[in-house]
Amino acid sequence: MAVRGLVLELGGRRLLDGVDLDVPAGQVTGLAGESGSGKTLTGMAVLGLPPQGACLSGSIRYGGRELVGLGARAHNALRGKELAMVFQDPTASLHPMLSIGGQLTDHVRHHLRLSRRQARARALEVLEQVRVPSPEQALRRYPHEFSGGQLQRIAIAIAIACRPRVLVADEPTTALDVTVQAGIMRLLRQLCEELDLAVLLVTHDLAVMSSLADTIAVMRTGAVVEHGPRRDVIRTPQHPYTRSLVEALPDRARRPDGAR
Template sequence: MNALTISDLRVELGPRGARTEVVRGIDLALRPGAVQGLAGESGSGKSMTAMAVLGLLPAGGTASGSIRLGDEELIGMPSRRYRAVRGRRIGMVFQDPSASLHPQLTVGAQLTDVMRTHLGLSRAQARTRAAEMLDRVRVPHPDAALKKFPHQFSGGQRQRVAIAIALACDPEVLLADEPTTALDVTVQAGMLHLLRDLAIERNLAVLLVTHDLGVMSAIADDVAVMRHGRIVEAGTRAQVFTAPAHEYTRELLAAMPDAQEPLVAGEIPQEDER
């Protein structure tokens, strides 16, 4: 069974009488243990697709069609139930970890709060698990890191902390919206390979949303290309990158700088800890 199945998803934004359809009937299926890439330029509807899955559309936004998490329908789900799904069964990593992490709470507090809320762990159990999660996402000295605030970490390490929080409750699905855009190329490589490793190790279905096909080529098993709210091409990574069928996909591939290619192979350097 697919971890997440999106069928004929449509998203409308704006006030009544002047609404705009920004996602226009797309279909996607996320498989456990695999990375589904969703690529497209700014405004294509890819991030709004992720927000629809989370049930976090802007005020007045509506979603129709079907979004099934396993065999459970999310569209139309009561908000209280949806809050229980977010964080527990669906994790989210945003583009800017500085915006998604609370600046006045320690990393330990942010990690343990989500686990105590969703898993019912004691304070001691949650702290032990929090240190294990930081170690798994390769944050150095995890016990000491729990006592630190987000500003005390590098950008790459903050994003690793955000991934640890997103995965703290063993979700079935991870949504990653431009997770490496704010990072330099060296740090990007380590982050992408970490996401790939976590997908395989945890049998996690990952939706990787990005405008950067170089990033997509590094880890995606399947790729869908969006334009103007529609998916114009979908297939395996090999199919889309070696034999693109749509002119827009060919244009995106032609615009890729050669400098991005080393992301897909080679030894992964350690990021700067300063």
């Protein structure tokens, strides 16, 4: 996926100002920046979910198709099947009154046109893939019966169930404790490599980027101010804003290989 000159205007304000970004398959592309920098807006625009009333221009190329200006029906056909998202709060994407099995099987039956038996087999497969304990039992349980880390794994399972090519992960570890964060980051890295996923990791936490991303793009006030390989951005940042973010990192995160 390639984003070029992406502009988003809302209520007379330019919230994205010519964003350029490459999100290649088999790599984690980190999109970092402070609150209000435009990073989440960029992720939502990639998914065809800009704010209501927004005017979007520029280019988002995916699989030889131009997504800017694509109709709602065409976007709906892509979203969930080829373009997927994981939110910061997994409860935002899980219905509290439906079993995990129901939510997973409904999702894959809708997008992949599978039978009930095939959908259940696929649900078990992805729960095993994201290492949810006792997948058979998990299918019968409800969201409130799981911990935050397990819920995030289930949300990731739903996101990858239809074998998407692009995964947008919006602050996927922020609500979790440090130990659980590390497990989710390892899982995202593993899925990226095994499934040849193009992962766009949106976060304000440059320390997370330093341990997970292959490339890092730094956003400020709606524009990408620096974009390059993780080592280069962390070790020799060129923009003053990036330098200020790197200087705030703990020493371990500034090492050439981060936590990987």
